[in-house]
Amino acid sequence: MASRPGTCRPTVRSRMLKSPELVVAFVLACLSGSAAFAGGSTELKGEAKPAPHYDIGRAPTPEEIRGWDIDVRPDGQGLPVGKGTVAQGEKLFMDNCATCHGEFGEGNGRWPVLAGGKGSLTADNPVKTVGSYWPYASTVFDYVRHAMPFGNAETLSVDDYYSLVAYVLYLNDVVTDQNFELNNKNLASIKMPNEAGFIMDDRATSEKAFWQKDPCMKDCIAPVKITGRATAVDVTPEDAKEGKSRGVE
Amino acid sequence: MSKDNKIQSTSIARQSRRGFLAAAGGLAASALAPAARAGGNPANQPPNVPEWTRSLGEGVAVRPYGKPSKFEKDVIRRDVEWLTASRESSVSFTPLHELEGIITPNGLCFERHHGGMADIDPADHRLMIHGLVERPLILTLDELKRYPRVNRIHFMECAANSGMEWRGAQLNGCQFTHGMVHCVQYTGVSLRTLLEEVGVKSNGKWLLVEGADSAAMDRSLPIEKALDDCIVAYKMNGEALYPEQGYPMRLVVPGWQGNLWVKWLRRIKVGDQPWQTREETSKYTDLLPNGKARRFTWVMDTKSVITNPSPQAPIKHGKGFTVLSGLAWSGNGKVKRVDVSLDGGRNWWPARLDGPVLDKALTRFYYEFDWNGQPLLLQSRAQDETGYVQPSKAELRKVRGYNSIYHNNGIQTWHVQANGEVENVEVA
Numbered sequence: 001m002a003s004r005p006g007t008c009r010p011t012v013r014s015r016m017l018k019s020p021e022l023v024v025a026f027v028l029a030c031l032s033g034s035a036a037f038a039g040g041s042t043e044l045k046g047e048a049k050p051a052p053h054y055d056i057g058r059a060p061t062p063e064e065i066r067g068w069d070i071d072v073r074p075d076g077q078g079l080p081v082g083k084g085t086v087a088q089g090e091k092l093f094m095d096n097c098a099t100c101h102g103e104f105g106e107g108n109g110r111w112p113v114l115a116g117g118k119g120s121l122t123a124d125n126p127v128k129t130v131g132s133y134w135p136y137a138s139t140v141f142d143y144v145r146h147a148m149p150f151g152n153a154e155t156l157s158v159d160d161y162y163s164l165v166a167y168v169l170y171l172n173d174v175v176t177d178q179n180f181e182l183n184n185k186n187l188a189s190i191k192m193p194n195e196a197g198f199i200m201d202d203r204a205t206s207e208k209a210f211w212q213k214d215p216c217m218k219d220c221i222a223p224v225k226i227t228g229r230a231t232a233v234d235v236t237p238e239d240a241k242e243g244k245s246r247g248v249e
Numbered sequence: 250m251s252k253d254n255k256i257q258s259t260s261i262a263r264q265s266r267r268g269f270l271a272a273a274g275g276l277a278a279s280a281l282a283p284a285a286r287a288g289g290n291p292a293n294q295p296p297n298v299p300e301w302t303r304s305l306g307e308g309v310a311v312r313p314y315g316k317p318s319k320f321e322k323d324v325i326r327r328d329v330e331w332l333t334a335s336r337e338s339s340v341s342f343t344p345l346h347e348l349e350g351i352i353t354p355n356g357l358c359f360e361r362h363h364g365g366m367a368d369i370d371p372a373d374h375r376l377m378i379h380g381l382v383e384r385p386l387i388l389t390l391d392e393l394k395r396y397p398r399v400n401r402i403h404f405m406e407c408a409a410n411s412g413m414e415w416r417g418a419q420l421n422g423c424q425f426t427h428g429m430v431h432c433v434q435y436t437g438v439s440l441r442t443l444l445e446e447v448g449v450k451s452n453g454k455w456l457l458v459e460g461a462d463s464a465a466m467d468r469s470l471p472i473e474k475a476l477d478d479c480i481v482a483y484k485m486n487g488e489a490l491y492p493e494q495g496y497p498m499r500l501v502v503p504g505w506q507g508n509l510w511v512k513w514l515r516r517i518k519v520g521d522q523p524w525q526t527r528e529e530t531s532k533y534t535d536l537l538p539n540g541k542a543r544r545f546t547w548v549m550d551t552k553s554v555i556t557n558p559s560p561q562a563p564i565k566h567g568k569g570f571t572v573l574s575g576l577a578w579s580g581n582g583k584v585k586r587v588d589v590s591l592d593g594g595r596n597w598w599p600a601r602l603d604g605p606v607l608d609k610a611l612t613r614f615y616y617e618f619d620w621n622g623q624p625l626l627l628q629s630r631a632q633d634e635t636g637y638v639q640p641s642k643a644e645l646r647k648v649r650g651y652n653s654i655y656h657n658n659g660i661q662t663w664h665v666q667a668n669g670e671v672e673n674v675e676v677a
Contacts, residue, residue, distance in 0.1 A: 053446055056395045060377050060387040068377060068516055071457055071467055073524050100334075110334035121540035126652055128531070133542075136525050143527035146465040147364060151337070153463045198534060201546040207648055210550075211636045215588065217597045224593035224626065226664060230421040230560070230673035237329055237425075 072142040076188030079141070083183035084163025086170040090178075092160055093167050096149045105129070105171040115171035118193065131172025135198055137190040141165050162187075323347070326357060327424060332413070337365035338464070340407065342428030345554070345576065346562040351402070351604055351611040353431035355486050360493045361407055361429065364463030367513045371497040374461065376481070380519035383448030390483065390497045396438040396446075399480060401503065404578045404611045406430040406549045408506035408533055411657035414642075418662075418673045422561040426661060426673060427554040430578070432611035435501045437482030440475050443517075453519040457526075458500055461515035468509050469523035470502070474547070478503045481514060504580030504609040505547040506655070508533050538650035549580035551639045552658035553587055553614070553631035564669035568622040575600070577612045579633035584612040586632050591618070593626030593662060593676040594641065600629065625665040626676055643677065 072078040094103065101107055105114030117127025126132075130140055145161045147153050156164070166182035169175045174192060175182075182190075230236065293299035317324060326341040333339040343359040360366070371390045379385040407429035413419050420426050449472065456475050459467040470479070480501040483490060490496040495512025502509045508528055523529070523545075534542040555575040558564050564571060577584045583606055588597040600614040614629070631639045642659030664674040 054396060057386045057388040057392045059385050060379060064377065064387065065379050065385065068459075069379070069518065071459070071518065071524055071526075073520075073522060075522070077520075112334075121536060121542075122538065124651075126536060128536070130531075133531065135530050139525055139527050139530050142467070142524070143531075146467065147463065147527075150335070150364070151463070153364065153465065197540065198530075198542050198544045201543050201548075203543075203546070203548075203550070207640075210638055210640050210644070212632075212638045213636065215597070215630065215632060215638045217588065219595065220597070221595055223595060224676040226626075226674045227677045228417040228675035229664075230418040233417075233419050235329075235331065235419060236421040236560075237327060239323075239327070 070142075070145060072138045072145075074136040074138045074188065076138065076184070079138075079184040079187055080158045081184050082158035082162050083181050084159045084161070084166055085181045086163075086166045086175065086178045088159075089163035089165070089167025089170070092156070092164050096152075096156070097164070100150065105168060114168055118173075121194075121197070129172065130168055131174060131193060133194050133197070135192055135195045137165065137169060137174070137187055137192055140168060141187060144168075321347075324357065326359060327428075329413075329420065329425060338363045340409075340429060342424045343431050344561075345423050345428050345430075345556045346559050348556070349574065349613070351432055351576075351607075351613050352486060353433055353611075355433065355488065355491050355494070358431035358433065358485075358491070358494060359407070359429050361507065362462070362464070362493070363466055366493045367460075367462035368492055369461060369497060369513060374497050374513075374515070376498060376515060376517070378443060378447050378517045378519075380457075380517075381450040381453035381521065382444075382519050383450065384446070386443070386447050393438055393481065393483060393498065396442055398436055399439050400434055400436050401478075401480060401501070402432065402434045402605070402607050402610045403501060403503045404430055404432040404549075404609065405501075405507050405510055406552075406578070406580075408508055408546075408549070408655040411552075411659070411661075412654050414659075414673075415646075415653060415657055416651050418675045421673050423554050423556050423559040423661070424561060427552075427576075429507070430576075430611070432578075433485040434487070435480055435482040436484035436487070437480040437498070437501065440479035440481055440500070440517075441477075443481060444472075444475060444519075447519075449519055452521045455520050455523050457516070457518040457520060457524050458509070458511045458514065459516040459518075460495075460511045461513040466508075466511050466528060467524065467526045468511060468528055469526065470500075470509060471523075472519075474502065474505070502547075504549060504582075506533065506549055509547065533655060535649065535653040535655050537653070546656055549578075550656065550658045551577070551579040551581065551584070551631050551633045551637045553577035553584075553629040553639055554661050555589070555627050555629050555663060558627070558665055558669075558671045559663055560671045560673055563671050564620065564665060567669065568620055571618055571620040573600075573616040573618065573627070575614050575616075575629050577602075577614055577629070577631035578610065579631065579635075579637070580609055581637060582634045583608050584631055585634045587612075587614040588630045588632075589614075589616040590628040590630070591625045594628050594630075594660065597630065620665075622667055624667055625663075626674070627663040627665060627671075628660050630660055642675065 100111040101114050107113035113127060113129050115129050115131055117129045117132035120127045120132060141161060144164055162182045166180060174190065324344050324347040328339060328341040341360045343353060343357055374390055376388045376393060410429035411426055414426055454472050456470040456472065457467055458470050459465055481498055482501045483498045485494060490499060498514050499512045500510050500514050529544065534544045535546050536542045553575060555573060557574045573589060577587045587600040589600045590597045598616060600616040602612055602614050604613045606612050639658060639660055645659045662674050662676050664672045
């Protein structure tokens with residue numbers, strides 16, 4: 001039986017098989033189909049904690065969970081104990097971040113812009129930064145602690161990450177005092193300018209017109225003209241043009 | 250496909266075949282020698298006996314892991330260097346114009362990394378499941394493989410596929426405009442099985458799924474989807490996942506944006522609220538014209554593209570019988586039909602679906618026609634089983650403006666010129 005979990009698996013519990021009565025019920029269930037099976041499973045409802053179905057793997061230790069469980073939510077759940085000021089963050093930022101992101105978070109080359117762009121979200125070219133776009137300060141902490149500095153992730157201390165986030169918030173005028181200290185007690189209370197800027201996916205209603213019974217097949221629109229050409233923009237990698245080979249085999 | 254559609258495309262094929270035979274007759278009568286017309290080395294062509302007929306080829310196991318013919322060296326992933334600041338947080342594109350059927354070869358599946366490709370020793374990899382569960386669990390790869398297996402064929406599309414085309418025709422080739430998609434058969438363990446194993450508490454409504462790479466990609470996944478059809482996969486197309494696809498294990502989230510398909514999956518945490526991670530706030534939110542942005546736009550809507558002819562696959566044979574080939578897919582279910590236009594969307598003809606039509610998988614379509622050598626404006630328009638019809642780019646922009654970045658499933662137009670060259674264009 002155990003080697004064929006697919007057939008009778010859904011309510012099989014290893015503890016169940018230790019009771020001779022239940023083994024009988026289990027075998028009957030397997031032989032006679034789902035009706036008898038349902039009867040067998042009701043007897044299990046009294047069990048407070050059903051044993052694992054498969055008994056494969058083990059429980060992680062608290063230390064193992066602590067090592068990886070570093071995510072942070074907007075309500076502050078997950079924030080580690082720690083603190084750091086804007087001024088401390090400025091120094092850390094210059095040493096670890098400014099090469100790519102610029103001294104004021106303005107971004108070097110194509111590297112991400114972290115600050116500015118406020119009020120640009122309806123512009124032709126919106127500048128989406130921590131200050132202009134991000135809804136929660138917790139996300140800055142979660143992301144920086146998980147993945148920054150790029151290529152050297154998870155190398156700084158918790159206090160360093162608080163300091164860096166404090167400085168990024170300062171660059172975005174979310175906090176204005178250079179002596180401001182960010183910590184695990186106050187991070188969740190920080191309001192970001194664009195917190196209300198997001199709506200749930202509403203395609204089912206706002207794009208209802210895309211669901212159609214009989215799409216048009218004949219004379220659907222007036223004859224069309226070409227209004228844009230990729231070759232005029234000319235930014236496609238060379239070797240792809242006209243199927244020519246790259247020549248670096 | 251409806252009966253009417255079938256009759257229609259059969260009669261078109263028959264007409265086209267007559268045209269093809271006429272063209273072939275014209276070729277035979279031509280003064281040019283056949284070998285010269287076909288190109289290549291006449292010494293290897295009839296009436297001569299080619300070198301590979303006269304000599305032995307390589308023996309078995311000379312290539313313990315096979316590779317495509319050296320003559321297929323252009324069938325490769327490509328990237329666009331100017332798109333991103335670094336190669337490690339970047340994307341390469343599937344050469345859709347060179348592929349047929351619905352399965353993408355493992356080595357050609359597009360890549361999207363945020364911290365480079367993690368190179369993981371499976372002996373050291375662990376999958377941890379914890380949070381609002383009765384019995385937290387930590388598994389090795391070998392242990393994961395002891396759970397009952399499922400096999401599913403699904404497409405995986407980056408939310409940003411076609412994103413560079415929101416403002417107009419920009420990249421010249423379906424590899425670049427549509428190549429952030431692949432479709433393979435995944436083998437793994439149903440996520441539902443694992444969640445039943447750990448026992449999700451009644452207030453467990455969301456999962457945080459996280460990767461082991463240097464980006465430690467984390468995303469929030471609603472419990473309904475997790476219990477529906479997600480898979481923790483360790484095989485693709487029968488063999489181990491490739492490192493660039495998440496070796497030794499990745500999450501498969503059928504029909505939903507690729508970003509949620511966390512690679513190098515190391516941790517699943519059950520909680521009662523979404524985490525609002527960077528990849529679901531700063532990224533993968535879709536800015537609308539009023540300055541608000543949609544969040545949690547998980548599903549990839551119905552989409553299609555003609556892969557041949559296309560800018561990287563021009564018509565080289567001149568007038569006559571022409572095979573138009575393409576792909577359609579929908580994150581909402583099965584593709585029901587695909588229509589093809591030769592005149593920029595004014596008139597449409599039903600295409601022929603060929604091969605398996607699977608739930609949330611790439612679907613191959615064909616439209617055979619007799620090309621008279623005149624310029625064409627090719628389009629394809631897919632409809633899925635929910636009735637959703639792939640919109641034009643203009644229709645999409647009317648609702649979403651130009652700055653959505655993600656979820657561009659608008660109809661693609663290829664301009665076939667009289668000389669057979671093909672260009673990515675926009676029409677109005």
